[in-house]
Structure formats: C-alpha cells, structure tokens
Amino acid sequence: MNPMAPTNPALPIRAREIEQQLQARFQPxxxxxxxxxxxxxxxxxxxxEGFGSHFRVRIAxxxxxxxxxxxxxRLVYDAMQNFFDHGLHALAIExxxxxxxx
Numbered sequence: 108m109n110p111m112a113p114t115n116p117a118l119p120i121r122a123r124e125i126e127q128q129l130q131a132r133f134q135p136x137x138x139x140x141x142x143x144x145x146x147x148x149x150x151x152x153x154x155x156e157g158f159g160s161h162f163r164v165r166i167a168x169x170x171x172x173x174x175x176x177x178x179x180x181r182l183v184y185d186a187m188q189n190f191f192d193h194g195l196h197a198l199a200i201e202x203x204x205x206x207x208x209x
Contacts, residue, residue: 137167160196167203
C-alpha cells in the first residue's frame with residue numbers, strides 16, 4: 108500500500124494529502140494547494156461532498172529548473188497519479204519559476 112495514498116479511498120481527497128505528496132516528491136520552496144471543488148458543483152467529476160475533486164496547485168521547486176512547462180507539469184501529474192486513481196478529477200498546475208536576473 109502506498110503511504111502517500113489517501114487514507115480512505117472512499118472519502119474525498121484532502122488538500123493536506125496532496126501537500127504531503129508534493130512536499131515529499133519536490134521539496135518545494137513554495138507550495139499552495141487550493142481545493143476548488145465547490146466552484147465545480149454540478150459539473151462533471153464533482154462529488155456530492157463539494158470538496159476533494161478539483162484542485163489548483165502552485166509550486167516552485169528546483170526539480171523544475173531547466174525543464175519546459177510541459178515537462179514540469181508532467182512531473183507533477185506523475186506525482187499525483189495515485190490521487191487520480193482514487194477520484195481526483197481535475198488538477199490545475201501553476202509552476203512558479205524564479206524571475207531571471209538581468
């Protein structure tokens with residue numbers, strides 16, 4: 108059993124579980140996980156609880172240095188696969204890269 112998987116797959120996913128997974132995988136310098144599920148009530152993939160199905164992640168990590176936007180997103184999606192397997196319907200990803208110095 109994967110220790111980072113939701114503790115009970117029958118329950119909606121919690122932002123804290125996603126934070127723990129991404130912290131362990133990327134050691135980010137910035138991480139925000141927002142549950143936007145309530146905004147999607149009645150839409151495809153929404154659950155009856157109103158949370159745990161649609162998330163937004165803002166993340167900055169050295170793991171994304173030198174990688175394209177697509178490659179960075181792919182790393183995050185790969186890290187989140189167990190959550191998709193347990194009911195995560197949508198994940199919006201914002202990769203934050205440090206501003207380039209002139």
